[in-house]
Amino acid sequence: MPVAAAAFHYDLKPEVVADGIWVIRGADDAILMGNGGAIANVTILDTKDGAVLVDAGPSLRYGTELTALAKKLTGKPVARVYLTHLHPDHTYGDAAFQPLQIAATPALIAELKSEGPGFSDGMYRLLGDWMRGTELHIPGHVIATPSETIGGRTLRMLALAGHSGADLAIYDEATKTLIAGDLVFHDRAPSTPHADLPRWRTSLDTLKGLGQARVVPGHGPIDLTPHAAIDQTRDWIDWVDTALTDAIQAGLDPVEAGEIAIPPRFAMMKAARYELQRSVSHFYPGLEERSLPLVGKRA
Amino acid sequence: MKTLGILLAGLLAIPATADAALPKDQLGSPMWGYVGKQVFGENAVVRFDPRVKVDFPKIAENQRSFPVQVDARAIPNVVRIVIFADMNPIQQSIDFSLANAEPFIATRIKLDQRTPVRGAVQLKDGSWLVSGGWIDAAGGGCSAPPVSRVKGDWAQHLGESRGRLWENAGAARVMLSFRHPMDTGFVDNIPAYYLERMTVTSSGGSAIGTVHMQASVAEDPVLTLMPKIKPGESVSFDGRDTNGIEYAGIVTAATVGAAVQGAGR
Ligand SMILES: [Zn+2]
Secondary structure, three states, X not given: OOOOHHXXXXXXXXXXXXXXXXXXXXXXXXXXXXXXXXXXXXXXXXXXXXXXXXXXXXXXXXXXXXXXXXHHHHOOOEEEEEOOOOOHHHHHHHHHOOHHHEEEOHHXXXXXXXXHHHHHHHXXXXXHHXXXXXXXXXXXXXXXXXXXXXXXXXXXXXXXXXXXXXXXXXXXXXXXXXXXXXXXXXXEOOOOOOOXXXXXXXXXXXXXXXXXXXXXEEEOOOEOOOOHHHHHHHHHXXXXXXXXXXXXXXXXXXXXXXXXXXXXXXXXOEOHHHHHHHHHHHHHXXXXXXXXXXXXXXX | OHHHHHHHHXXXXXXXXXXXXXXXXXXXXXXXXXXXXXXXXXXOOEEEOXXXXXXXXXXXXXXOOEEEXXXXXXXXXXXXXXXXXXXXXXXXXXXXXXXOEEEEEEEEEOOOOOEEEEEEEEEOOOOEEEEEEEEOOOOOOOOOOOOOXXXXXXXXXXXXXXXXXXXXXXXXXXXXXXOOOOEOOOOOOOOOEOEEEEEEEEOOOOEEEEEEEOOOEOOOOEEEXXXXXXXXXXXXXEEEEOOOOEEEEEEOOOOOOOOOXXXXX
């Protein structure tokens, strides 16, 4: 194992996004022992009443380091942690916070209760000691209004879906910054384990029209334009949709479907083959059921 | 597992020198000696050969259903293809005896842990060629924990079969999918219950092949074969599960379903 016991330390490095906003970039890769599961972007916002976090990273260790970094950057403790969606690379770090500090939409809270703990075995198996002491906390602050104001900072709450069953995007009115969660990926292929592609497209339409100056994606570098990353995400999910539909129509088995050529326009996308093969696993059973005619029934 | 016990007893009785029959494992599997004997039998001639193309994804996103394809079309005189995974509790999943078919099969298997996944082909002279690779069953971290049965409604759909035939010039292909829980007998005191045999025949009456399956094949088994059929011929299948439920039907190239609406739910 490349990581020594003493080295279970994330060494989080903030990047400035806009006035009073930083992002801690995740590794644009799969969840691996070498990155400790820190693959998602996490955002820190400064307010008069304390630091606001969007997502919490993959583990208790990450959440603890995140708290210290937020204190260092803002000089204040963490006032609130927003969770964007159920995936453990975004949520499991909430173990470092009290339930009343953690905010989510009612739809996400329901998903976290039913499905959240189920990721634990997989995360511990992939990450071992990185995960020590990590136990997902269910958010105690229910988002019930279209916007929330904390310490003078007004954040619009966009309760959407498509990447998962409940995706929260957050729009910072003061800096026109969209913090998109995993509805938007940038130069890193979108992942689809709980995706509903038609709903995802509708959500991307909504996000495109907010008037933002820049976008913090859930994975990949900050997009300094209003919607290049939004367009790229849509291009990828549309391509995956069409390519896999064509693959099943041509009779390809899922091994072959995972090996189809990825168009050159996606050459800058990290983890493209990896996510395509995951998407085959997610979508092929449904595609097969719809494209293979019923040819036999119990007598 | 009675046969396993007998095999194990037999294995322990043999002097260590008998191991010489199996070549040294290219994958360094701790189970190779044992599994090799189980699959190939005693004194079999076994060689590693990269022309046995064993192909699977880089990631086991769903360890309950991991796609595996074995393509041995570069090798003449193949009569049988087996698929097995050393570290699975039920190592062998597929045993395909082929007649008028290309030496090709694709399916999905269950994975229990990090394991070699192998394909082996038997030639007319009885010897075996084998190939394969390691796969980690850990998945992507966003997959829910493995459970025995994913779909609860299997009982109402038992016997249901889907299929499609592609008459690509010179390389016809048939994909068959069956609703079945494929219970291993290892979970929640549910006894082993699986689709054990599927025989495929052309409408002209020639045998295409018979696939024997174990419970290590994924729930709702899918088989892709390459039958050697004449233009216009259809393919029929008949098989049975371990409770004697019969699966039968005919797949014609014309049986194409309504246009597929896309990958999203
Ligand atoms: Zn996600």
